[in-house]
Amino acid sequence: MRSRRTHILLLLLGSVIVASTVGYLRRSSRWIVTDPVLVDRTATISPDYTDTVVPPNIAPLNFVIDHPADRYCVKISAPAGQPVIISGREPEIRIPPDQWQAMLQANRGGEFYIDIFVEIENRWLQYKRITNRIANQDIDGYMVYRLLRPVYSMYRMDGLGFYQRNLSTFEESLILRNDSINGGCLNCHTFYKNSPDKMLFHFRSGQYGSGSVLCSDETTLKLDTSTKFNASSAIYTDWHPDGEAIAFSSNKIRQFLHTVGENRELFDFHSDILIYTLKSNTVTTSPKISDPDRLETYPVWSPDGKWLYFCSAPQLPVERYKDVKYDLMRIAYDLETDTWGELETVISAAETNLSVTQPRFSPDGRFLVFCMCERGNFSIYQPSSDLYVLDIQTGVHRRLDINSDQTESWHGFSSNGRWMVFSSKRRDGLFARPYFTYLDSEGRFHKPLVMPQKNPRYYDTCINTYNLPSFVTGPVRLNSRQLAATVISDQATKAKLDSKLKSAIIPKLP
């Protein structure tokens, strides 16, 4: 018996040694290049991590060399620290995380270089050096997004959920998936100042109704913000900078389909903006932001909390959907005294002939980034959607250079304001991917890079779309069970309509 066990152990040990040797020979950190011949161009790598600015705390930018060859060798170096060398027969370059992090940390604010060598028929070629910059400022440690297949009207019981990704590693974890709430829809998550501890998201379920879940530290609350005034609860939301109120839009949204071109089109039959005050559990509004003749949506507070920016368009019959173009408006609001100022048009659709959607402030309040597209407010379905920036100091807006000929939308800033994430369909026109761009002190947005993945070919076959990526400073600690329990709970906190409004308004919706 003892002899048999010994044989088995020896066999196992031998297998481990053989596997390790094969692995070592296939991919190693040895320098194997001899007498390379220079090629007068840079190698094509995928994803495109060239001439970009990289966060100093980002996970390794693994990539694929898009050139067939017998062997590959890559040297990643920077002025300070040891170079990283990866060689092997496969074009997939996976950078060792420890060496990568050490190099980035040692060279904050500097540059790093990628030298690519390929061996074809026993001759080594060296491509021109790729240079990237390392920013001084970190990107937020985590990002939360919704992951789903391109949805029309049906989705799988477990086909939609909120996930979070540690941006310094490749670790992705589930926050809440729709199979925990019997297949409902989860969307429009918003965080208070990028904090993972204060979060609001919308849910919609045939079984559990629709509403919001308000998460604050370890507690969760099922919230129903619908009132006699607004039939639907909060959809697009934004936290007031003091954390005591949430501006939200109440929308009646319908989906249409085209028989040519981009298939999907969303249209708002009604929408108004309202303010929910946490302490008093009341919903209030003003005729200025809930005009029955206009569609108001996408509220966002200025970082000083004095202004509410939003998108607004005249209410037109659905047959005229092409004419629905949203202005960017703002209104002063004093949360303490509940007093409203006068409406101001910031960007007029009549002048741009484009529709403004999804405004988002940089945390310092200097820049407002928004989308503009041909029509409507749901820019993710419109290839014409591009990102624009409004300089609040000068009042001048411009189209960003980082746009592609495909859809750009759902952007958001990091807590330090130096990084912006946005969803772009630039790779294939079909699936949105999260891209990061660096905003320097002079207001320039640098060439974006797609969120790195452990498998550099990940996006080549990924049929999920990354929806509403949002930076958060740490991991969301609430677990899936607690969030699901809140959604399916019978006890929802029903918001009260502001008593001042009750007598002043007639319910708008049945």
Next chain:
Amino acid sequence: MTVTVWAIFFCAFWGYVLFKVDPAILYNQQWPVFLLDKDFFVSFLDTPGGLSQYAAAFASQFLYVPWAGGLAMTVLAVAISLAMQWAFTAIATKPMRPWIPLAPAVWMLVLLGRYHYVPAAGVAMFVSLAMVGAYARAGLGGQHYRILVFMVLSIPVYWLCGGYYVLFAGLCGIFELFGKHRFASGAVCLLCAIGLPGLYAIYSYEIGYPQAYLFWLPYHDLLFRADLWPNILRCSLHLLLPVWVLLTACWLSSDMLHGQIGRVAKLFAFKRKSQPQSTGIATDPLSPARSWTPGGLLAFMLSGTLAAFLTFNDGVKARLNFDLLARQRQWDTLLEEARQLPREYYDASVFRDVQKALHYTGRLPYDFFRHPDSQGISKLWAPYISPITLDLAQRAETFLDMGHVNRAEHLAHETLSIEGPRPQLLQTLARIHILKDNPAGAEVFLRLLAKSPMHRKQALAYLEELRNDPKMQADEIIRAIRPMINRQDILHGDYGNISYDEQMLQLLRSNGQNRMAFEYMMAYYMRYMKTRELIECMKYLPNYDYPEIPPLYAQAIASHQAKYPKESQSISGGRISEKTKQLAAAYQNDLAAYRTPRGIDMWAAREGLAQKYTGTFFYYRSFGSIAFATAIDQSGSVTGADK
């Protein structure tokens, strides 16, 4: 002897699956998806039983190559039988009949022959039986220690087997109670069998009770609502084996059932140190205590053969074969098969495929009414894919063939959302995005398809061609569709549904040469007796090479003219032939013969006129879809091959 019997039995098993069941049909029925991809593997890890499903998805890939598919099913059956032998020889306290380990394989044959078999259930059963064997043979000592080991084992077993954990825990409980006479550990096992899956369902929120206990049951809400009792019976058939296994285990390990009822009291003794500590292992796993006798062997082989052949469902096979023919676009054979198809399987999906086959064989304007009408949903049991999404996928392909690329895209994406990256669906989506001039989008689907082991070569070759020619003119299907693509945008959806004829008209306005759209629209007008619109649409007829106005169209026009003599319609495409006019007059005369003082006796007329007029518009107009569905005039049908 045992080895020889097993070898003969499983060779016969393989032959039955290969020649009688047909793995190609199973593959087409299951649409199995399996990707050589870490993310695909990881997606199975977070559900109890997920790993069994993963293993089954892998095994099902072999169905793509019929002989290998038959072999994969046979290997699974062998594995279950061996595991059964391994478990039962460990827990039985009396010698086991030699046919018992083979019974699950016979049951598997029955389910395969009824096209219900769920390979994941087979894998889960194998794992649970093997774990029972391992537990029973471990020779564990004290009761507390046994309980601890069982509880620890429960976690991986539930994770591996899902609902089949009930079988594992149940058998362990029987072993402890009846075999080892340990009440406490037996009770713990049985309580776990009853409670653990339910507790997990409560804890996780991610699965409901049916999924927690019965994941191996191919249960579908929709089918249960549509057809309750047959589906309950089918589910019962699936439950039969686990229940039989549990009862057999009781019988083999219980003294109580041997007539020594007085010993029942022993079970209630908490601790019986004086009890002989038999391990219960009767024999070596491959040498059952009782060997085959010639009579027993003959009886087993005979009853196994009878069970497999008598329960075989020819109707379902014909129906599934029909789907396969449609997938392979064997239109002539499909029309032949349609005539043989039992009426109860003639559902909306068959109707659509027949319509497509008639179009591609050039017979749609001639034989439309010669095949039954149906708007019913498929009553096929669909353990692998929801009938709703199957319907969507089929409609997506039809729309694509016609050139309604956006409609096809919509329906294909709905299917993708629900069913995941099924290989056929990925092919369709790739074509859709090539036709939408988005080769980069198509590449995503093709690269994903290349991860499917059975489609890898084909997908990589297609990708290579796509890189050289983003329009993919080499693809015959794309070449045929591209000129037909709809160019007219109409908003629909929540705004209002776009009518069927409007969809066809869009295609015709985009390209008047779109024969498929024309024939489908005319078929639609005839089916709904919209003769005025049909006459209007005759303006497109000269675009095609019909030698004369096809008889069904001519009959519809003649019928309309007879009904509305004052309307003057100019008919494009030619004149109504004298033959049609004579047929119309003859029909009217024959129909008048059934006139009674209370009007025409419709039932008698329908019977009386069927022989002569089935398949004509006149007959259909009089008797509606009942006439459509009543008879298939086998002698009168002409297929494309006869043209």
